[in-house]
Amino acid sequence: AQKITQTQPGMFVQEKEAxxxxxxxxxxxxxxxxxWYKQPSSGEMIFLIYQGSYxxxxxxxxxxxxxxxxxxxxxxxxxxxxxxxxxxxxxxAMRGSNTGNQFxxxxxxxxxxxx
Amino acid sequence: xAGVTQTPKFQVLKTGQSMTLQCAQDMNHEYMxxxxxxxxxGLRLIHYxxxxxxxxxxxxxxxxxxSRSTTEDFPLRLLSAAPSQTSxxxxxxxxxxxxxxxxxxxxxxxxxxx
Numbered sequence: 001a002q003k004i005t006q007t008q009p010g011m012f013v014q015e016k017e018a019x020x021x022x023x024x025x026x027x028x029x030x031x032x033x034x035x036w037y038k039q040p041s042s043g044e045m046i047f048l049i050y051q052g053s054y055x056x057x058x059x060x061x062x063x064x065x066x067x068x069x070x071x072x073x074x075x076x077x078x079x080x081x082x083x084x085x086x087x088x089x090x091x092x093a094m095r096g097s098n099t100g101n102q103f104x105x106x107x108x109x110x111x112x113x114x115x
Numbered sequence: 116x117a118g119v120t121q122t123p124k125f126q127v128l129k130t131g132q133s134m135t136l137q138c139a140q141d142m143n144h145e146y147m148x149x150x151x152x153x154x155x156x157g158l159r160l161i162h163y164x165x166x167x168x169x170x171x172x173x174x175x176x177x178x179x180x181x182s183r184s185t186t187e188d189f190p191l192r193l194l195s196a197a198p199s200q201t202s203x204x205x206x207x208x209x210x211x212x213x214x215x216x217x218x219x220x221x222x223x224x225x226x227x228x229x
Contacts, residue, residue, distance in 0.1 A: 004157075033214040045158075045205060045220035052215055091157060093218075101146070101165070101212035102173065105157040 002027050004092050006106035013082045014114050020067070021077040021090050021109045029096030034075040036066065039089040039108070048090075051075055082113045117141055119208050119221035127227045128196040136191040136224050138206030146209045146216065147189040148173070149181065151202040152223075158205065164189055165212050196228045 003026040013019035025034065036048040051059045051066045059066040067076040079086055092106040122137045140147065148163035150173075160173030164183040178200060180192040189208075193200060204224045209216040 029214070031214055033216075035217065037220075043203065043225075044222050045207075047217055047219060050215075050217055093158075095214045095216070095218075097214045101214070102160055102163065103148070103158075103207075103218055105150075105159075107155060107157040 002029075002094060002096055002102075002104040004094055004104050004106035006092055006109050008109045009107075010110045010112070012112050012114055013079075013086075015084060016081055018078060018080045019082055019111065021079070021092075021111065023075045023077065023092030023106060025073050025075060025092075025094050027073075027094065027096050029098045031097040033095045034066070034068070035093040035095070035103070036064070036075075036077045037091045037093065038086075039091065040085075041088070045091070049077070079111075084113050084115060087111060087113045119206055119219055121204075121206050121221035121224050123224060124222065125225050127229065128193070129229050130196060130198060132196050134193050134196065136193075136204055136206075136226075138189045138191065138221060139187050140189075140206075140208040140221075141187065142208060142210075142219070143186060144208040144210050144219075145186065146212050146218075147183065148207050148218070149179070149189070149191045150205045150207065151175065151200075152205060153202050161191065161204075193226075198228045200226065201228045202226060 034051045038046045149161040150158040162181040164170045206221040209218040
């Protein structure tokens with residue numbers, strides 16, 4: 001069975017500081033993808049960053065980077081230089097190669113950026 | 116290029132009523148799916164489709180039907196609405212069914228069943 005765990009229901013960060021949002025996963029699939037999405041208060045789901053299980057380097061997209069530790073089965077999202085607009089819910093998701101190709105989502109972390 | 120669109124944005128139903136949530140995409144993506152989002156539970160998969168004419172059940176399919184007659188459209192039907200179906204519904208599309216394929220979401224439909 002696939003499982004995504006986000007253990008931080010809520011996080012606070014000072015503006016311009018960096019913050020790490022935790023995500024651990026469990027899968028028996030040999031190949032999988034890990035995704036992070038942002039959901040602001042307006043409700044839409046915005047794709048942020050992707051990491052493949054066979055990628056040698058950690059993914060980066062602007063101020064977002066993914067700290068991928070395969071042996072620990074963790075895929076933490078790092079946001080550098082936080083901005084007020086980063087206040088939102090953040091969801092970690094996984095898609096395996098052998099699980100009907102379905103996405104599995106964590107329960108999310110609410111991030112609040114403090115001015 | 117609108118991506119994934121959903122209508123309506125808001126809907127209020129009475130218990131027992133039926134309705135269809137519309138979803139359309141203009142990205143020519145093969146894989147489409149429906150999720151519901153409830154507080155504290157993340158997103159749960161209702162139904163998905165790997166291409167026109169092919170659908171399958173997700174984690175929480177009871178009370179919902181889908182069909183996929185074209186690549187573009189993937190409507191979700193509530194057969195007899197119940198208060199437990201009060202939720203936010205998201206439609207999503209991805210290029211294919213590979214683990215590398217990113218899923219893109221529509222804006223969501225907020226449904227209240229009284």
